[in-house]
Amino acid sequence: MDQVNILIIEDDAKIASLLKSHIQKYGYAASAVEDFARVMDAFREVQPHLVLIDVNLPMFDGFYWCRQIRTVSTCPILFISARESEMDQVMALENGADDYITKPFHYDVVVAKIRSHLRRAYGSYSAKSEERTVEASGLVLYPERFMLTYGGQSVELTQKESVLAEALMKKADRVVSRGRLLDLMWEDRHFIDDNTLNVYITRIRKKLKELGFDDPLETVRGAGYILRLEGKD
Structure with missing residues (x-):
């Protein structure tokens, strides 16, 4: 760029x-x-x-x-x-x-x-020779295009939604702590209201629903969030 x-x-x-x-x-x-x-x-x-x-x-x-x-x-x-x-x-x-x-x-x-x-x-503002993707049980994220796809359908994400989706997909079926998500999404997390992450979690839930998922994002009280994709082809 x-x-x-x-x-x-x-x-x-x-x-x-x-x-x-x-x-x-x-x-x-x-x-x-x-x-x-x-x-x-x-x-x-x-x-x-x-x-x-x-x-x-x-x-x-x-x-x-x-x-x-x-x-x-x-x-x-x-x-x-x-x-x-x-x-x-x-x-x-x-x-x-x-x-x-x-x-x-x-x-x-x-x-x-x-x-x-x-x-x-x-990123480094330079074009990538090969597009990076993140995949979990058929759910595919294109971080450089802010796009999430599944079963032939796709939804667009904002930059922060993409960061959140990537973190959850990389540890699919495992808990990702709120602290870890805050660190990834905001460098100055101590200025971020706790409700802000909740807003993004809600937005990701809506995007997953648009792709046909039945609320796979689970809140684990006191721990964080887990993206359950077991059984998805």
């Missing part, structure tokens, strides 16, 4: 400008949306590798635009908002976001999170 593009969807012009300038210092290309009636047009034009988005926006809120982006892309989406409630953070995740940063924030922290999500989403 020669150039990493980041799209900023923030209606506070001063914050958008400061974010853009700070991000560019680290060698990334940054663009800020100016016409909030044409957010998706800006997204298609920029083709960003990562999106920073506020909750409170003109016309439609950030949750709405997050859902629209998710219909065409699995790129990391990071919310930046002054709204600090747990419900806002849960709604962001349920609408497809990968992270939530509350205002006021340190710009270096935002950049650190950007770099972390880019590493997890795109």
